[in-house]
Amino acid sequence: MYVPHTEKDKEEMLKAIGASSFEELVKQVPSRFLWPKFDLPQESLDESQAAARLSELSKKNCRPLSFLGAGAYERYSPAAVKAITSRTEFLTAYTPYQPEASQGTLQTIYEFQSTVCALYGMDCANASMYDGASSFAEAVRATVRVTGRKKIVYAAGVHPQYMDTLRTYFAHSPEYAYVKVPMKDGVMDKAALPALLEGAACLAVQTPNFLGLIEDLDGVADAARKAGALLVAAADPVSLGVLKTPGEYGADFAVGEGQSLGLPLAYGGPYLGLFSCKKEHVRQMPGRICGMTKDKDGKRGFVLTLQAREQHIRRDKAASNICSNEALCALAATVYTALLGPEGMRELAEANMGAAAHAAERLSAIKGCSLKFKGPFFNEFVLSVPGSAAAMREKALGQGVDIGLPLAPLYPELGETLLVCATEARTEADIARLEKAVKEAI
Amino acid sequence: MICVSSIDNRLSIERSEPGRRGLKIKNPLRGKACLKPELRRKDRPKLPELSEFDVIRHFTRLSRLNFSVDTHFYPLGSCTMKYNPRFNEEAAALEGFANLHPLAHDDCSQGTLELLHDLGSRLNELLGLDAITLQPAAGAHSEFTGLLTAKAYFESRKEERSEIIVPDSAHGTNPATASMMGFSTVNLASRPDGRLDLENLKKHLGPKTAVLMMTVPNTLGIFETQIEEICRAAHEAGALVYMDGANLNALIGMVKPGELGIDMMHLNFHKTFSTPHGGGGPGAGAIVCSKALAPFLPVPTVRKEGGRFVSDFGDGRSIGKVKSFFGNTGVLVRAYAYMLAHSAKEFGEIARCAIINANYVRSLLKDLYPSYSKEYCMHECVLTPGPDLAAKGLKTLDIAKGLLDRGFHAPTVYFPLIVHEAIMIEPTETESKETLDAFAAAMKEIHALGVSDPQALKDSPHTMPVKRLDEVLAARQPNLRW
Numbered sequence: 001m002y003v004p005h006t007e008k009d010k011e012e013m014l015k016a017i018g019a020s021s022f023e024e025l026v027k028q029v030p031s032r033f034l035w036p037k038f039d040l041p042q043e044s045l046d047e048s049q050a051a052a053r054l055s056e057l058s059k060k061n062c063r064p065l066s067f068l069g070a071g072a073y074e075r076y077s078p079a080a081v082k083a084i085t086s087r088t089e090f091l092t093a094y095t096p097y098q099p100e101a102s103q104g105t106l107q108t109i110y111e112f113q114s115t116v117c118a119l120y121g122m123d124c125a126n127a128s129m130y131d132g133a134s135s136f137a138e139a140v141r142a143t144v145r146v147t148g149r150k151k152i153v154y155a156a157g158v159h160p161q162y163m164d165t166l167r168t169y170f171a172h173s174p175e176y177a178y179v180k181v182p183m184k185d186g187v188m189d190k191a192a193l194p195a196l197l198e199g200a201a202c203l204a205v206q207t208p209n210f211l212g213l214i215e216d217l218d219g220v221a222d223a224a225r226k227a228g229a230l231l232v233a234a235a236d237p238v239s240l241g242v243l244k245t246p247g248e249y250g251a252d253f254a255v256g257e258g259q260s261l262g263l264p265l266a267y268g269g270p271y272l273g274l275f276s277c278k279k280e281h282v283r284q285m286p287g288r289i290c291g292m293t294k295d296k297d298g299k300r301g302f303v304l305t306l307q308a309r310e311q312h313i314r315r316d317k318a319a320s321n322i323c324s325n326e327a328l329c330a331l332a333a334t335v336y337t338a339l340l341g342p343e344g345m346r347e348l349a350e351a352n353m354g355a356a357a358h359a360a361e362r363l364s365a366i367k368g369c370s371l372k373f374k375g376p377f378f379n380e381f382v383l384s385v386p387g388s389a390a391a392m393r394e395k396a397l398g399q400g401v402d403i404g405l406p407l408a409p410l411y412p413e414l415g416e417t418l419l420v421c422a423t424e425a426r427t428e429a430d431i432a433r434l435e436k437a438v439k440e441a442i
Numbered sequence: 443m444i445c446v447s448s449i450d451n452r453l454s455i456e457r458s459e460p461g462r463r464g465l466k467i468k469n470p471l472r473g474k475a476c477l478k479p480e481l482r483r484k485d486r487p488k489l490p491e492l493s494e495f496d497v498i499r500h501f502t503r504l505s506r507l508n509f510s511v512d513t514h515f516y517p518l519g520s521c522t523m524k525y526n527p528r529f530n531e532e533a534a535a536l537e538g539f540a541n542l543h544p545l546a547h548d549d550c551s552q553g554t555l556e557l558l559h560d561l562g563s564r565l566n567e568l569l570g571l572d573a574i575t576l577q578p579a580a581g582a583h584s585e586f587t588g589l590l591t592a593k594a595y596f597e598s599r600k601e602e603r604s605e606i607i608v609p610d611s612a613h614g615t616n617p618a619t620a621s622m623m624g625f626s627t628v629n630l631a632s633r634p635d636g637r638l639d640l641e642n643l644k645k646h647l648g649p650k651t652a653v654l655m656m657t658v659p660n661t662l663g664i665f666e667t668q669i670e671e672i673c674r675a676a677h678e679a680g681a682l683v684y685m686d687g688a689n690l691n692a693l694i695g696m697v698k699p700g701e702l703g704i705d706m707m708h709l710n711f712h713k714t715f716s717t718p719h720g721g722g723g724p725g726a727g728a729i730v731c732s733k734a735l736a737p738f739l740p741v742p743t744v745r746k747e748g749g750r751f752v753s754d755f756g757d758g759r760s761i762g763k764v765k766s767f768f769g770n771t772g773v774l775v776r777a778y779a780y781m782l783a784h785s786a787k788e789f790g791e792i793a794r795c796a797i798i799n800a801n802y803v804r805s806l807l808k809d810l811y812p813s814y815s816k817e818y819c820m821h822e823c824v825l826t827p828g829p830d831l832a833a834k835g836l837k838t839l840d841i842a843k844g845l846l847d848r849g850f851h852a853p854t855v856y857f858p859l860i861v862h863e864a865i866m867i868e869p870t871e872t873e874s875k876e877t878l879d880a881f882a883a884a885m886k887e888i889h890a891l892g893v894s895d896p897q898a899l900k901d902s903p904h905t906m907p908v909k910r911l912d913e914v915l916a917a918r919q920p921n922l923r924w
Contacts, residue, residue: 038786060553092511095722102905104508105721114923130579133766268544268767270724295914298724301908311618321618328720339464342486347467353475
């Protein structure tokens with residue numbers, strides 16, 4: 001318990017209040033509701049006991065050498081990132097409602113927005129969303145608001161959980177139509193687009209897509225525009241150290257999962273939703289936005305701005321209900337990218353591509369295994385395997401290696417396949433262990 | 443606050459020197475990367491080129507421009523800015539938790555699944571409800587999850603209900619969430635004492651009403667004395683009652699919300715359960731509900747099967763996912779550490795001391811800053827500037843800025859909207875009597891200054907890194923990036 005009050009404190013305070021007892025303060029609560037029985041442990045744990053319990057639980061999670069990706073990536077988190085995010089002036093502050101006393105958080109958000117714009121090649125960005133999936137869903141919602149249309153065309157390679165989250169955001173309402181652009185060789189079949197885009201609010205794509213393949217999106221924005229639709233692109237920010245940006249291929253909204261930028265896996269969160277758009281859609285952005293301004297003396301300062309979009313002002317007319325976002329995660333990403341700089345981001349992206357290329361080369365040389373698709377990929381790829389991929393995964397786990405995600409439950413048409421990921425955290429020796437584990441699991 | 447050379451007073455991009463490097467990536471596999479030129483980006487991203495030390499100095503300086511719970515009393519009403527125990531941070535950083543992939547095999551995630559299961563069961567008991575989802579990322583996200591759950595519940599009963607009733611004292615997220623979901627919002631005027639008007643509520647309840655959303659205690663820090671009758675009236679109309687749990691700190695361990703008659707509520711782990719606010723997130727939320735609503739909660743949930751914990755994908759009636767993967771598990775580990783540190787009785791002590799603290803501040807300030815409500819408050823009080831300051835043309839905002847100069851973060855201001863010039867103070871249970879005395883002294887000093895030299899107060903803050911900022915300029919000519 002972290003309460004400072006002594007019995008004497010409480011007595012003195014009640015006396016100052018003028019109450020004869022605590023019960024007098026809570027007379028407004030019908031007494032039959034007060035102090036019920038709880039079927040909970042009678043004693044709390046002291047810190048060393050709690051530490052022992054948590055350590056025991058954490059050790060029940062096994063730590064295989066992992067080649068899982070699929071939207072969350074194991075990366076090395078630099079010491080300098082942790083040092084800054086554990087500065088309690090950042091950690092224990094709240095949303096910067098008093099800008100004069102929150103310039104640290106506000107300037108960081110401004111630098112974060114700038115970083116997202118730089119990576120994605122977009123005009124403006126917000127202070128973050130909950131995760132990649134919620135950014136994606138909010139971007140699609142924005143296109144529905146802009147166009148007044150309710151048909152959503154999406155590439156088959158969009159992360160299935162992003163689509164699930166989107167459907168949930170639209171409350172599974174039958175008013176919305178979802179049209180899938182079929183896949184050809186693991187990427188979107190661009191030839192199918194013109195027929196599908198008519199009357200659409202947007203075309204939503206992801207690159208690298210869920211299967212790790214890089215989509216060629218040249219001309220796609222024009223195709224969308226011809227049909228009066230907007231382009232929503234999801235992209236892994238690390239890949240943008242080398243890959244063509246959403247800005248370059250003309251996206252209206254660009255989003256991504258920021259976990260890649262120095263955040264731990266943490267079994268799914270907290271992650272970081274990246275959200276950016278073209279200038280003309282700035283007032284459609286959900287969530288907090290920080291802007292640079294001047295103080296009374298003309299000195300540079302930062303404030304939350306364009307708040308007329310937000311729930312605390314607009315209430316039921318707000319662009320979104322979002323309030324808390326992921327400021328501390330945004331700080332981590334801003335520090336991470338500042339440490340790497342443009343050269344480091346390129347090195348990082350290339351190390352990911354190189355590690356995955358090496359793993360693909362080794363695994364596809366195993367008898368019975370092959371790459372499902374020929375196209376260029378970033379840091380993960382689909383491996384066809386002989387026999388049950390799920391059974392192989394379980395067998396290899398026994399050897400301490402997680403060889404990847406079996407895709408059959410999500411994409412039955414792909415047959416027995418694994419989605420295998422290798423980031424810059426995987427070495428040549430790791431990949432040799434992967435190769436051995438896959439061979440033995442067949 | 444701090445004294446720094448102006449050379450450090452720059453954006454990171456303005457400190458950039460071409461060719462300067464911080465972190466390098468030397469994995470030799472990089473050499474195997476191969477990419478066609480037409481798939482490459484044309485320009486390098488405009489990111490700063492800095493040494494690691496530059497980065498550390500830059501962000502350390504920025505951190506020192508912030509007020510925070512660790513450095514300053516931070517009585518933001520409705521936000522529950524309590525102490526964030528360091529132990530929670532250490533727990534979340536344990537390798538087994540921090541490095542677990544969300545798609546890890548259930549066999550590899552037994553520790554985290556057990557933790558989530560135990561956290562959920564304890565919360566159900568603490569709140570007197572039957573089922574829980576830990577998937578929402580924050581409070582507003584929980585509201586969204588709760589209303590979706592309600593919607594699915596009514597659909598399963600083939601009932602078409604399109605209205606959400608929200609009192610005018612509610613948090614802005616309530617009506618925003620309702621409209622995001624396609625519901626229409628019925629705004630209910632509060633009684634003069636800030637409570638919900640039962641007779642007026644009854645007039646608005648009907649076959650169209652889906653959910654009554656209410657905050658308990660309400661945003662004035664007052665308990666809804668008639669809550670049982672309110673819930674009964676809603677249920678008689680076939681509607682559900684949703685409790686916004688932002689103010690749970692007033693009730694924790696003292697009242698089981700489930701016994702009040704509500705059907706569902708949300709939690710903000712970053713408020714009641716001490717996880718840090720991080721400058722505006724990450725938080726974590728939950729929806730806790732009755733048995734009848736349980737089948738509709740998001741999936742997966744965690745189920746115990748023999749001695750093993752498994753992800754449960756439900757029977758097909760679930761609303762689906764509201765977030766990728768499991769939820770903000772890293773935050774939930776912190777909340778669990780906090781849970782272990784408290785027995786039910788100790789949770790009750792939190793509510794007790796939070797309520798004493800709020801009433802203590804209220805009583806110290808009652809002569810100069812009249813309380814909106816005439817009765818005792820629960821965990822927070824809503825004050826007003828009072829006639830002396832109003833006569834000098836001073837506003838709540840001036841008081842807020844004056845507090846910054848005296849080393850205190852300002853309370854929540856101008857909320858709830860039903861109180862003119864509201865000053866909403868939530869001290870929380872972790873602040874000591876001495877801190878509250880010092881805060882009250884600062885408020886009194888501000889009052890005296892406002893009366894003797896109102897302009898000095900209007901010009902405050904004087905001691906912050908910046909003076910009052912031009913928000914109109916920021917909105918008219920948005921400069922949102924470098």
